[in-house]
Amino acid sequence: MIAAVVVAMLAAPLAGAVLAQAxxxxxxxxPLALLAVCVTLAAxxxxxxxxxxxxxxxxxxxxxxxxxxxxxxxxxIAIVGVCATLNSIPYINRDIADGHLGAADGxxxxxxxxxxxxxxxxxxxxxxxxIMWVAIEATTVVSxxxxxxxxxxxxxxxxxxxxxxxxxxxxxxxxGTMMTYYASAxxxxxxxxxxxxxxxxxxxxxLDPDVMRLAFVFVLVGYGTKVGLxxxxxxxxxxxxxxxxPVSALLSGVLLNCALxxxxxxxxxxxxxxxxxxxxxxxxxxxxxxxxxxxxxxxVQHDIKRMLAYHSVEHMGIIALAVxxxxxxxxxxxxxxLVAHSLTKSSLFMAAGSVVQAFxxxxxxxxxxxxxxxxxxxxxxxxxxxxxxxxxxxxxxxSEYGLLSGSFTAGHALIGVSGLLLIxxxxxxxxxxxVQVSYGQxxxxxxxxxxxxxxxxSVSLPLLLLLFISIAPPAEFESALxxxxxxxxxx
Amino acid sequence: MSDDLASTLINDLATGMVIxxxxxxxxxxxxxxxxxxxxxxxxxxGAALCAALATQxxxxxxxxxxxxxxxxxxxxxxxxxxxxxxxxxxxxxxxIGQRTGVILAIALALILGQSFDAGPFRTAIGADRxxxxxxxxxxxxxxxxxTHRQALTQIVGFLMIENGMALAALTATYGMxxxxxxxxxxxxxxxxxxxxxxxxxxxxxxxxxxxxxLRTLKx
Numbered sequence: 001m002i003a004a005v006v007v008a009m010l011a012a013p014l015a016g017a018v019l020a021q022a023x024x025x026x027x028x029x030x031p032l033a034l035l036a037v038c039v040t041l042a043a044x045x046x047x048x049x050x051x052x053x054x055x056x057x058x059x060x061x062x063x064x065x066x067x068x069x070x071x072x073x074x075x076x077i078a079i080v081g082v083c084a085t086l087n088s089i090p091y092i093n094r095d096i097a098d099g100h101l102g103a104a105d106g107x108x109x110x111x112x113x114x115x116x117x118x119x120x121x122x123x124x125x126x127x128x129x130x131i132m133w134v135a136i137e138a139t140t141v142v143s144x145x146x147x148x149x150x151x152x153x154x155x156x157x158x159x160x161x162x163x164x165x166x167x168x169x170x171x172x173x174x175x176g177t178m179m180t181y182y183a184s185a186x187x188x189x190x191x192x193x194x195x196x197x198x199x200x201x202x203x204x205x206x207l208d209p210d211v212m213r214l215a216f217v218f219v220l221v222g223y224g225t226k227v228g229l230x231x232x233x234x235x236x237x238x239x240x241x242x243x244x245x246p247v248s249a250l251l252s253g254v255l256l257n258c259a260l261x262x263x264x265x266x267x268x269x270x271x272x273x274x275x276x277x278x279x280x281x282x283x284x285x286x287x288x289x290x291x292x293x294x295x296x297x298x299x300v301q302h303d304i305k306r307m308l309a310y311h312s313v314e315h316m317g318i319i320a321l322a323v324x325x326x327x328x329x330x331x332x333x334x335x336x337x338l339v340a341h342s343l344t345k346s347s348l349f350m351a352a353g354s355v356v357q358a359f360x361x362x363x364x365x366x367x368x369x370x371x372x373x374x375x376x377x378x379x380x381x382x383x384x385x386x387x388x389x390x391x392x393x394x395x396x397x398x399s400e401y402g403l404l405s406g407s408f409t410a411g412h413a414l415i416g417v418s419g420l421l422l423i424x425x426x427x428x429x430x431x432x433x434x435v436q437v438s439y440g441q442x443x444x445x446x447x448x449x450x451x452x453x454x455x456x457x458s459v460s461l462p463l464l465l466l467l468f469i470s471i472a473p474p475a476e477f478e479s480a481l482x483x484x485x486x487x488x489x490x491x
Numbered sequence: 492m493s494d495d496l497a498s499t500l501i502n503d504l505a506t507g508m509v510i511x512x513x514x515x516x517x518x519x520x521x522x523x524x525x526x527x528x529x530x531x532x533x534x535x536x537g538a539a540l541c542a543a544l545a546t547q548x549x550x551x552x553x554x555x556x557x558x559x560x561x562x563x564x565x566x567x568x569x570x571x572x573x574x575x576x577x578x579x580x581x582x583x584x585x586x587i588g589q590r591t592g593v594i595l596a597i598a599l600a601l602i603l604g605q606s607f608d609a610g611p612f613r614t615a616i617g618a619d620r621x622x623x624x625x626x627x628x629x630x631x632x633x634x635x636x637x638t639h640r641q642a643l644t645q646i647v648g649f650l651m652i653e654n655g656m657a658l659a660a661l662t663a664t665y666g667m668x669x670x671x672x673x674x675x676x677x678x679x680x681x682x683x684x685x686x687x688x689x690x691x692x693x694x695x696x697x698x699x700x701x702x703x704x705l706r707t708l709k710x
Contacts, residue, residue, distance in 0.1 A: 130671030137678040141685055153696045157705040160689055164645060167682050171652050182663045195668060238708045
């Protein structure tokens with residue numbers, strides 16, 4: 001049964017990608033894609049329920065392995081995928097109407113979007129670390145094409161940087177994967193099981209610690225490039241700001257998680273072989289540096305999408321920091337923060353996208369009075385910013401509090417406090433920019449068309465979900481996060 | 492083929508790959524750079540073939556064949572097409588001089604060759620010069636990517652990194668498992684193809700392949 005669900009989950013978007021290119025269906029490529037991702041979401045939820053009830057599941061001779069950590073990442077991919085596809089329909093139609101995209105670009109966009117969804121969905125369910133690498137590299141190649149869909153000089157620049165830095169970075173991760181295989185070869189033999197995560201975890205205490213330490217450095221720097229950890233983050237603000245906004249939502253909301261997921265899997269193996277401290281110290285260093293580096297760029301930023309992109313660098317840094325601090329509290333905080341960031345950031349990117357379309361600029365200096373002109377977009381920007389700034393009652397308040405308290409328990413008080421100070425600076429600048437954009441005097445005579453139902457639904461759905469898990473988190477959600485934290489902690 | 496002969500040959504081929512890498516740094520025209528990356532991939536395929544003959548394991552044979560198809564023929568052919576189609580300057584446009592580049596590359600090769608003997612790795616084949624050679628090829632590839640502004644040469648640098656990686660995988664563990672290897676080749680081909688498409692687009696938009704034009708997004 002698990003096998004069938006996984007196949008349905010991956011086949012639906014791939015089928016959608018092919019069908020969107022069929023001439024009679026080109027006109028309905030958007031709704032078709034939406035249908036496909038809804039199937040993916042349903043399948044992901046079935047997997048989640050199964051894992052919740054019966055523990056980790058495997059299928060296809062253990063090539064597929066789904067545990068709580070996989071499920072959290074997977075369900076997020078599916079939810080944000082549905083919202084982004086729904087949001088794409090009015091967004092892409094508008095771009096075609098405005099002449100930013102050609103009529104033929106519509107079906108092409110949806111096909112690429114669906115392949116992108118499928119490659120992302122492979123990452124959390126595949127047990128083999130080699131195939132996981134292949135899937136993550138595939139996400140780069142496909143999403144690069146989505147970033148460059150506008151064919152302008154700037155989007156080409158962003159896509160080229162993303163392709164080159166992404167490919168080189170991830171080549172380093174391949175080197176790390178290869179070393180892990182090398183470490184396992186004397187124990188598991190020269191078979192494809194040598195890269196199976198479950199097999200490796202079972203023997204992790206016997207893996208050569210020197211090789212595993214070196215492997216983790218390569219994996220962290222390699223996948224860290226895709227996570228957007230500083231100083232390897234330089235492609236991220238370009239790519240996330242140049243992509244169509246629904247794609248930005250996916251890139252920022254869930255693709256970063258996929259790469260982080262790979263780092264977490266390797267963390268378990270490295271911790272099993274060489275002890276917790278080595279991997280965790282590296283994660284703390286990269287995490288803290290990312291948060292610190294993002295702050296000055298956030299304060300002086302005037303491009304709304306670049307600002308959101310730098311917040312992704314910051315928040316991925318926070319998650320890495322929380323994982324590094326570790327312990328049950330730190331890891332739970334990391335997972336909660338990851339979920340909250342995905343929901344908030346995807347909603348914010350889509351809300352910002354409709355504002356950008358309405359004002360025909362990304363510069364925040366030229367966006368004033370959004371709340372008066374476009375009440376829905378303005379309100380969701382404010383709500384999203386409050387959530388992203390970590391103010392109560394939103395979940396990021398809880399997770400950042402968890403980060404602080406975890407850091408005290410783990411004896412990293414100084415790191416926790418300095419991290420929190422940086423986070424507070426970033427939050428303050430976010431709120432400042434949002435207030436500037438939302439209130440203020442709109443230009444006289446400026447009017448903005450009412451948002452479509454699809455846009456309203458896609459922007460508000462993640463925010464409503466966030467509100468739900470922040471105020472009244474269901475017991476299943478909390479236990480899923482706790483289980484995921486246990487997976488990261490290892491045995 | 493006996494193990495001793497195989498490891499001697501692989502050692503020599505790996506050294507050849509390093510020399511070719513230095514040659515790529517030295518070359519001033521794109522045509523030469525492409526020819527040399529072809530040659531380097533050919534040496535890699537030869538090394539894989541030696542390993543396959545010594546171990547008689549089928550997945551290494553397939554790996555050697557894929558190297559030949561993807562890295563010796565398909566990827567360089569795509570880049571040749573760009574070169575033939577575009578009336579662009581065939582100069583490699585490096586930001587450091589020819590002599591400085593070559594001296595730097597040789598220095599890197601000597602330093603890395605000396606410093607990598609003892610590491611935590613014992614190669615499966617017993618070809619002990621190979622891992623340092625692989626790392627040297629990777630580092631020189633990275634150097635080419637950093638110091639060259641020409642989009643095509645950046646892809647050549649990327650292919651060098653890939654070659655170094657494949658050489659390391661070959662000696663450390665007889666390559667990766669077959670499915671993984673297939674996926675890696677597929678990804679590589681797709682990445683080079685996307686690069687190929689972008690180079691065409693870059694030429695349409697900017698009229699050159701100089702990545703200096705790609706410096707507008709900042710802050």
